[in-house]
Amino acid sequence: MDLTAWRTFVTVCRLGSLSAAATELGYTQSAVSRQIAGLERRLGVPLVRRHVRGVRPTPAGEVFRHHALVALNEADRAVRAVREGWGEALSRPLTVGATPSLAAGIVPAAIRRLLETAGALRWSLSPGLSGQLYERVIAGDLDVAVVTDAPPGLRHDPRVERQFLAMDEMVVVLPADHPRAGHGPVHIRALADETWVEDNDGSAALLRQHAARAGVTARIDLTAADLPGKTALVATGHAIALIPGVLTGALRTDVTTVALVDPPTRGIYTITPRRDPHPSAALLHDHLATAFGSDDPGQGP
Secondary structure, eight states: OOHHHHHHHHHHHHHTOHHHHHHHHTOOHHHHHHHHHHHHHHHTSOOEEEETTEEEEOHHHHHHHHHHHHHHHHHHHHHHHHHHHTTSOOOOOEEEEEOHHHHTTHHHHHHHHHHHHHOSOOEEEEEOOHHHHHHHHHTTSOSEEEEEOOTTOOOOOTTEEEEEEEEEEEEEEEETTOTTTTOOOBOGGGGTTSEEEESSHHHHHHHHHHHHHTTOOOEEEEEOSSHHHHHHHHHTTSOBEEEEGGGGGGOOTTEEEEOBSSOOEEEEEEEEESSSOOTTHHHHHHHHHHHHTSSOGGGOO
Protein backbone atom coordinates (compact mmCIF):
# COMPACT_ATOMS: atom_id res chain seq x y z
CA MET A 1 0.00 0.00 0.00
CA ASP A 2 1.05 3.60 -0.62
CA LEU A 3 2.23 5.20 2.62
CA THR A 4 0.81 8.52 1.43
CA ALA A 5 -2.70 7.23 2.05
CA TRP A 6 -1.63 5.84 5.43
CA ARG A 7 -0.28 9.27 6.42
CA THR A 8 -3.49 10.92 5.26
CA PHE A 9 -5.57 8.50 7.33
CA VAL A 10 -3.47 9.06 10.47
CA THR A 11 -3.77 12.84 9.99
CA VAL A 12 -7.55 12.60 9.59
CA CYS A 13 -7.77 10.60 12.83
CA ARG A 14 -5.57 13.08 14.69
CA LEU A 15 -7.49 16.15 13.53
CA GLY A 16 -10.95 14.55 13.40
CA SER A 17 -11.76 16.34 10.17
CA LEU A 18 -11.32 15.67 6.46
CA SER A 19 -11.10 19.37 5.65
CA ALA A 20 -8.55 20.07 8.40
CA ALA A 21 -6.42 17.15 7.20
CA ALA A 22 -6.66 18.42 3.62
CA THR A 23 -5.47 21.88 4.73
CA GLU A 24 -2.54 20.50 6.73
CA LEU A 25 -1.42 18.11 3.98
CA GLY A 26 -2.01 20.49 1.07
CA TYR A 27 -4.68 18.34 -0.64
CA THR A 28 -8.26 19.02 -1.63
CA GLN A 29 -10.92 17.53 0.62
CA SER A 30 -12.07 15.28 -2.23
CA ALA A 31 -8.51 13.93 -2.60
CA VAL A 32 -8.45 13.09 1.11
CA SER A 33 -11.82 11.35 0.80
CA ARG A 34 -10.57 9.30 -2.18
CA GLN A 35 -7.48 8.17 -0.28
CA ILE A 36 -9.54 7.05 2.72
CA ALA A 37 -12.03 5.30 0.44
CA GLY A 38 -9.16 3.54 -1.34
CA LEU A 39 -7.81 2.22 1.94
CA GLU A 40 -11.26 1.00 2.93
CA ARG A 41 -11.63 -0.87 -0.38
CA ARG A 42 -8.25 -2.56 0.04
CA LEU A 43 -8.95 -3.57 3.63
CA GLY A 44 -12.57 -4.45 3.10
CA VAL A 45 -13.79 -2.63 6.22
CA PRO A 46 -14.90 0.95 7.02
CA LEU A 47 -12.11 2.90 8.72
CA VAL A 48 -13.88 6.14 9.63
CA ARG A 49 -17.35 7.09 10.75
CA ARG A 50 -18.71 10.52 9.87
CA HIS A 51 -20.64 12.58 12.44
CA VAL A 52 -21.86 16.16 12.69
CA ARG A 53 -18.53 17.52 13.94
CA GLY A 54 -16.23 15.60 11.62
CA VAL A 55 -15.00 12.01 11.58
CA ARG A 56 -13.67 9.47 14.04
CA PRO A 57 -12.07 6.06 13.45
CA THR A 58 -14.20 2.93 13.64
CA PRO A 59 -12.92 0.12 15.91
CA ALA A 60 -11.18 -1.37 12.85
CA GLY A 61 -9.88 2.08 11.97
CA GLU A 62 -8.40 2.52 15.43
CA VAL A 63 -6.52 -0.77 15.08
CA PHE A 64 -5.23 0.24 11.66
CA ARG A 65 -4.33 3.75 12.93
CA HIS A 66 -2.05 2.30 15.59
CA HIS A 67 -0.14 0.06 13.19
CA ALA A 68 -0.03 2.74 10.50
CA LEU A 69 1.53 5.17 12.96
CA VAL A 70 4.25 2.64 13.83
CA ALA A 71 4.99 2.06 10.12
CA LEU A 72 5.09 5.78 9.33
CA ASN A 73 7.40 6.55 12.24
CA GLU A 74 9.78 3.80 11.16
CA ALA A 75 9.70 5.06 7.56
CA ASP A 76 10.49 8.61 8.71
CA ARG A 77 13.32 7.37 10.90
CA ALA A 78 14.78 5.40 7.99
CA VAL A 79 14.81 8.49 5.80
CA ARG A 80 16.37 10.64 8.53
CA ALA A 81 19.04 8.03 9.29
CA VAL A 82 20.18 7.98 5.67
CA ARG A 83 20.02 11.74 5.15
CA GLU A 84 21.76 12.64 8.41
CA GLY A 85 24.40 9.94 8.09
CA TRP A 86 25.21 10.33 4.38
CA GLY A 87 28.97 10.57 3.97
CA GLU A 88 29.56 9.61 7.60
CA ALA A 89 29.71 6.39 9.54
CA LEU A 90 26.03 5.44 9.75
CA SER A 91 24.71 4.78 13.23
CA ARG A 92 21.22 4.48 14.58
CA PRO A 93 20.29 7.63 16.54
CA LEU A 94 19.01 7.21 20.09
CA THR A 95 15.66 8.90 20.71
CA VAL A 96 14.90 9.47 24.39
CA GLY A 97 11.78 10.82 26.07
CA ALA A 98 11.48 11.93 29.69
CA THR A 99 9.01 13.66 31.94
CA PRO A 100 9.83 17.38 32.45
CA SER A 101 11.25 16.86 35.95
CA LEU A 102 13.54 14.06 34.78
CA ALA A 103 14.52 15.91 31.58
CA ALA A 104 15.66 18.84 33.75
CA GLY A 105 18.74 17.07 35.09
CA ILE A 106 18.81 13.32 35.72
CA VAL A 107 18.35 12.16 32.13
CA PRO A 108 20.71 14.64 30.40
CA ALA A 109 23.44 13.75 32.90
CA ALA A 110 22.92 10.03 32.25
CA ILE A 111 23.12 10.65 28.49
CA ARG A 112 26.39 12.51 29.01
CA ARG A 113 27.80 9.47 30.84
CA LEU A 114 26.49 7.22 28.08
CA LEU A 115 28.40 9.26 25.49
CA GLU A 116 31.54 9.09 27.61
CA THR A 117 31.18 5.30 27.74
CA ALA A 118 29.89 4.47 24.26
CA GLY A 119 31.56 7.21 22.24
CA ALA A 120 29.96 9.42 19.59
CA LEU A 121 26.24 8.80 19.22
CA ARG A 122 23.51 10.89 17.64
CA TRP A 123 20.69 11.39 20.12
CA SER A 124 17.65 13.50 20.89
CA LEU A 125 15.64 14.22 24.04
CA SER A 126 11.92 15.00 24.08
CA PRO A 127 10.04 15.98 27.26
CA GLY A 128 6.44 14.90 27.75
CA LEU A 129 3.93 13.40 30.14
CA SER A 130 4.32 9.73 31.04
CA GLY A 131 1.26 8.50 29.15
CA GLN A 132 2.28 10.35 25.99
CA LEU A 133 5.84 9.03 26.14
CA TYR A 134 4.59 5.48 26.76
CA GLU A 135 2.50 5.65 23.57
CA ARG A 136 5.43 7.04 21.60
CA VAL A 137 7.57 4.04 22.58
CA ILE A 138 4.80 1.70 21.42
CA ALA A 139 4.49 3.67 18.17
CA GLY A 140 8.23 3.35 17.51
CA ASP A 141 8.89 7.07 17.88
CA LEU A 142 11.10 6.70 20.98
CA ASP A 143 13.80 4.18 21.86
CA VAL A 144 13.66 4.89 25.59
CA ALA A 145 11.17 6.74 27.78
CA VAL A 146 11.92 7.64 31.39
CA VAL A 147 8.51 7.92 33.02
CA THR A 148 6.66 7.68 36.34
CA ASP A 149 3.66 5.77 37.63
CA ALA A 150 2.00 8.89 39.06
CA PRO A 151 -1.79 8.86 38.49
CA PRO A 152 -3.29 7.53 36.30
CA GLY A 153 -0.38 5.04 36.39
CA LEU A 154 1.26 2.96 33.68
CA ARG A 155 -0.79 0.36 31.87
CA HIS A 156 0.62 -3.04 30.98
CA ASP A 157 1.48 -3.62 27.33
CA PRO A 158 3.33 -6.73 26.11
CA ARG A 159 5.07 -4.70 23.40
CA VAL A 160 7.22 -2.80 25.88
CA GLU A 161 9.54 -3.64 28.74
CA ARG A 162 9.26 -1.66 31.97
CA GLN A 163 12.28 -1.53 34.30
CA PHE A 164 12.17 0.04 37.75
CA LEU A 165 14.73 2.74 38.53
CA ALA A 166 13.80 4.36 41.83
CA MET A 167 11.05 5.56 44.15
CA ASP A 168 10.87 9.35 44.19
CA GLU A 169 9.50 11.26 47.19
CA MET A 170 7.49 14.37 46.38
CA VAL A 171 8.45 17.59 48.20
CA VAL A 172 6.85 21.02 48.61
CA VAL A 173 8.42 24.00 46.85
CA LEU A 174 8.08 27.34 48.66
CA PRO A 175 9.18 30.93 48.11
CA ALA A 176 12.64 31.43 49.57
CA ASP A 177 11.27 33.75 52.27
CA HIS A 178 8.35 31.51 53.28
CA PRO A 179 8.00 31.01 57.09
CA ARG A 180 8.37 27.23 56.61
CA ALA A 181 11.60 27.59 54.61
CA GLY A 182 14.44 25.76 56.30
CA HIS A 183 12.11 23.73 58.52
CA GLY A 184 10.84 20.24 58.04
CA PRO A 185 9.67 17.71 57.48
CA VAL A 186 6.27 19.43 57.59
CA HIS A 187 2.88 17.76 58.01
CA ILE A 188 0.44 18.54 55.22
CA ARG A 189 -2.03 19.80 57.85
CA ALA A 190 0.33 22.71 58.54
CA LEU A 191 -0.08 23.77 54.90
CA ALA A 192 -3.86 23.35 54.69
CA ASP A 193 -4.51 27.10 54.45
CA GLU A 194 -2.03 27.66 51.65
CA THR A 195 -2.88 28.27 47.99
CA TRP A 196 -1.45 25.56 45.75
CA VAL A 197 -0.57 25.61 42.04
CA GLU A 198 -0.39 22.53 39.81
CA ASP A 199 0.65 21.94 36.22
CA ASN A 200 -0.63 18.42 35.50
CA ASP A 201 -3.36 16.04 36.63
CA GLY A 202 -0.97 13.40 37.98
CA SER A 203 0.75 15.72 40.45
CA ALA A 204 -2.60 17.24 41.46
CA ALA A 205 -3.98 13.74 42.15
CA LEU A 206 -0.99 12.88 44.37
CA LEU A 207 -1.49 16.11 46.32
CA ARG A 208 -5.23 15.58 46.79
CA GLN A 209 -4.76 11.96 47.85
CA HIS A 210 -2.04 12.90 50.37
CA ALA A 211 -4.17 15.69 51.84
CA ALA A 212 -7.26 13.47 52.03
CA ARG A 213 -5.34 10.83 54.02
CA ALA A 214 -4.55 13.55 56.56
CA GLY A 215 -8.16 14.70 56.70
CA VAL A 216 -7.57 18.08 55.03
CA THR A 217 -8.13 19.61 51.60
CA ALA A 218 -5.44 21.12 49.39
CA ARG A 219 -6.78 24.24 47.66
CA ILE A 220 -5.44 24.04 44.12
CA ASP A 221 -6.58 27.49 43.05
CA LEU A 222 -3.96 28.13 40.36
CA THR A 223 -2.95 26.20 37.27
CA ALA A 224 0.32 26.49 35.35
CA ALA A 225 1.14 25.30 31.86
CA ASP A 226 4.40 23.61 32.86
CA LEU A 227 7.01 23.26 35.60
CA PRO A 228 8.76 26.59 34.88
CA GLY A 229 5.41 28.36 35.09
CA LYS A 230 4.57 26.49 38.27
CA THR A 231 7.82 27.47 40.01
CA ALA A 232 7.49 31.05 38.76
CA LEU A 233 4.17 31.37 40.57
CA VAL A 234 5.81 29.96 43.70
CA ALA A 235 8.82 32.28 43.45
CA THR A 236 6.57 35.34 43.22
CA GLY A 237 4.62 34.33 46.31
CA HIS A 238 1.33 33.41 44.70
CA ALA A 239 1.27 29.76 45.80
CA ILE A 240 3.19 26.72 46.94
CA ALA A 241 3.42 23.48 44.98
CA LEU A 242 4.13 19.77 45.12
CA ILE A 243 7.09 18.76 42.95
CA PRO A 244 9.18 15.62 42.38
CA GLY A 245 12.18 15.21 44.64
CA VAL A 246 14.39 14.59 41.58
CA LEU A 247 13.76 18.19 40.53
CA THR A 248 15.25 19.72 43.68
CA GLY A 249 18.75 20.18 42.31
CA ALA A 250 17.50 21.94 39.17
CA LEU A 251 15.30 24.58 40.85
CA ARG A 252 15.78 28.32 40.49
CA THR A 253 17.51 30.06 43.40
CA ASP A 254 14.52 32.13 44.58
CA VAL A 255 12.58 29.06 45.76
CA THR A 256 13.31 26.35 48.30
CA THR A 257 11.87 22.99 49.24
CA VAL A 258 10.61 21.35 52.40
CA ALA A 259 10.05 17.64 52.98
CA LEU A 260 6.64 16.28 53.93
CA VAL A 261 5.85 13.84 56.73
CA ASP A 262 5.00 10.49 55.08
CA PRO A 263 5.30 12.06 51.60
CA PRO A 264 3.51 10.87 48.48
CA THR A 265 5.79 8.88 46.20
CA ARG A 266 5.96 7.82 42.58
CA GLY A 267 7.95 5.07 40.89
CA ILE A 268 10.36 5.95 38.10
CA TYR A 269 10.86 3.52 35.20
CA THR A 270 12.49 3.15 31.83
CA ILE A 271 10.22 1.97 29.02
CA THR A 272 11.75 0.33 25.95
CA PRO A 273 10.29 -1.66 23.04
CA ARG A 274 10.68 -5.41 23.33
CA ARG A 275 11.16 -5.67 19.59
CA ASP A 276 14.39 -4.29 18.14
CA PRO A 277 15.57 -2.27 21.17
CA HIS A 278 18.29 0.30 20.58
CA PRO A 279 21.78 -1.13 21.28
CA SER A 280 22.48 1.69 23.77
CA ALA A 281 19.15 1.52 25.64
CA ALA A 282 20.35 -0.97 28.26
CA LEU A 283 23.51 1.04 28.94
CA LEU A 284 21.47 4.22 29.37
CA HIS A 285 19.27 2.39 31.87
CA ASP A 286 22.38 1.33 33.79
CA HIS A 287 23.63 4.94 33.99
CA LEU A 288 20.22 6.08 35.20
CA ALA A 289 20.14 3.33 37.82
CA THR A 290 23.60 4.38 39.03
CA ALA A 291 22.44 7.99 39.34
CA PHE A 292 19.42 7.01 41.41
CA GLY A 293 21.57 4.75 43.55
CA SER A 294 23.42 7.75 45.00
CA ASP A 295 22.99 8.73 48.64
CA ASP A 296 20.83 11.73 47.72
CA PRO A 297 18.91 10.93 44.52
CA GLY A 298 16.70 13.96 44.99
CA GLN A 299 19.70 16.17 44.19
CA GLY A 300 20.40 14.47 40.87
CA PRO A 301 23.68 12.99 39.64
